[in-house]
Amino acid sequence: MPSETMTNxxxxxxxxxxxxxxxxxxxxxxxxxxxxxxxxxxxxxLDAARRADGKEPAVVELYASEACLSRYPxxxxxxxxxxxxxxxxxxxxxxxxxxxxPQGIVxxxxxxxxxxxxxxxxxxxxxxxxxxxxxxxxxxxxLRAADSAGADAVVLTSGSVDIYNPKAVRSTAGSLFxxxxxxxxxxxxxxxxxRAAGHGVLAADGAGPLDLDILxxxxxxRRAGGVQASDAAAAGSGYRLEGPTAxxxxxxxxxxxxxxxxxxxxxxxxxLYGRAESLxxxxxxxxxxxxxxxxQRR
Numbered sequence: 566m567p568s569e570t571m572t573n574x575x576x577x578x579x580x581x582x583x584x585x586x587x588x589x590x591x592x593x594x595x596x597x598x599x600x601x602x603x604x605x606x607x608x609x610x611l612d613a614a615r616r617a618d619g620k621e622p623a624v625v626e627l628y629a630s631e632a633c634l635s636r637y638p639x640x641x642x643x644x645x646x647x648x649x650x651x652x653x654x655x656x657x658x659x660x661x662x663x664x665x666x667p668q669g670i671v672x673x674x675x676x677x678x679x680x681x682x683x684x685x686x687x688x689x690x691x692x693x694x695x696x697x698x699x700x701x702x703x704x705x706x707x708l709r710a711a712d713s714a715g716a717d718a719v720v721l722t723s724g725s726v727d728i729y730n731p732k733a734v735r736s737t738a739g740s741l742f743x744x745x746x747x748x749x750x751x752x753x754x755x756x757x758x759x760r761a762a763g764h765g766v767l768a769a770d771g772a773g774p775l776d777l778d779i780l781x782x783x784x785x786x787r788r789a790g791g792v793q794a795s796d797a798a799a800a801g802s803g804y805r806l807e808g809p810t811a812x813x814x815x816x817x818x819x820x821x822x823x824x825x826x827x828x829x830x831x832x833x834x835x836x837l838y839g840r841a842e843s844l845x846x847x848x849x850x851x852x853x854x855x856x857x858x859x860x861q862r863r
Contacts, residue, residue, distance in 0.1 A: 571628070571652065571654065572654050572657060574657050574660035576657075582628070583660055583662075585597055585673065586731055588729075595675060596674065597673075597676060597731075598734065599742075600670070600672075600735060601668040602640060604672075604735065604738070604742075605640060606637070607739030607743065608742050610643065610742070611623040612624040627649040627670075627671075628670070628671045629650065630654065630655060630669040630670070633669030634670075636669075637670075640670065655667070655669070663731035678746045678747060678748045679746065685762045687745075688762075689716075690717055690809050691714065691715065691717055691810055692717060692719070692720060692764065692810070692811040693707060693708075693716050693718075694719075694720045694722065694752075694755065694811055696725070696816065697722060697725055698815070698816060700726065701733035702736045703726075704721070704728055704733045705732070705734070705736020705737040706847035706850075707814060707851075708733075708737045708746070709736065709738050710847065710851040711854055712744045715858050716854055718744060718747065719744050719745070719746050720746075720750050721749070722749070722752045723752075728748065753824075755811075756828045763808075765805070765809065767804070767810055767812050768813045768815075768825065769814050769853050770820065770832040770834060771843050772834065773833045773834040774832060775832065775834065777833050781856055783802060784805070787805070788863055804830060806861075807860040807861050812854060812857065815846065816846075817846050820846075833853070
């Protein structure tokens with residue numbers, strides 16, 4: 566462990582790190598901040614895997630308090646021998662971090678996004694597409710849900726929030742370091758490329774004519790060989806939920822626009838059994854992605 570502790574919150578190095586809270590600095594340097602033990606732990610795990618494979622690092626700077634390292638010995642273990650760690654006191658970490666109540670650890674990471682061609686070449690089964698999602702908390706939630714559902718990639722179209730926004734990074738709870746992310750995609754070109762790679766395209770639309778339950782019932786009926794096909798399955802949408810799928814999720818206020826909906830094979834509504842008018846986009850994305858994941862895994 567380093568013997569010296571950084572104590573000057575106005576030092577040039579501290580200010581340099583703090584600038585990454587701004588999009589201009591992030592884009593110029595192609596770096597972003599990971600704050601808190603969960604995000605930093607996952608960043609260090611990815612970094613170790615990348616270095617072992619001779620790839621570019623996932624962490625280039627690491628700052629932590631002794632108290633934080635004592636609370637999270639697994640992080641201290643991951644940082645050991647990397648040469649990345651610098652000890653810092655609470656004032657320094659507060660000056661670096663974007664949060665009101667810093668958690669004692671900050672990492673500087675190179676941006677992780679990849680080209681769409683690289684994602685499709687890996688033959689993904691499930692892709693989550695954010696179409697102009699603008700709230701960093703929602704974007705982080707969708708990425709985390711995609712990771713939890715085992716999705717192979719997340720795509721953000723042009724006009725979406727910066728996924729490297731500190732709030733978005735925190736909202737992913739480390740999932741940003743697990744799932745390939747594509748940025749600034751043009752929706753029509755993305756859909757064309759996904760279809761060419763064998764994917765169906767579904768639009769999550771609260772007013773959609775196809776109920777998600779029907780898709781799940783049809784998938785279950787096919788697994789059962791049609792023996793117990795329900796009336797809903799008998800309706801026959803023709804879409805195979807168990808097949809490779811790209812889900813489109815729209816803007817928080819307007820949802821998907823007409824052009825985006827028209828690109829999909831089906832507009833699918835999550836059924837509402839209670840009195841709520843609608844679902845938050847992050848919640849709707851979670852339900853839709855898990856429906857696909859469940860069908861694909863059975």
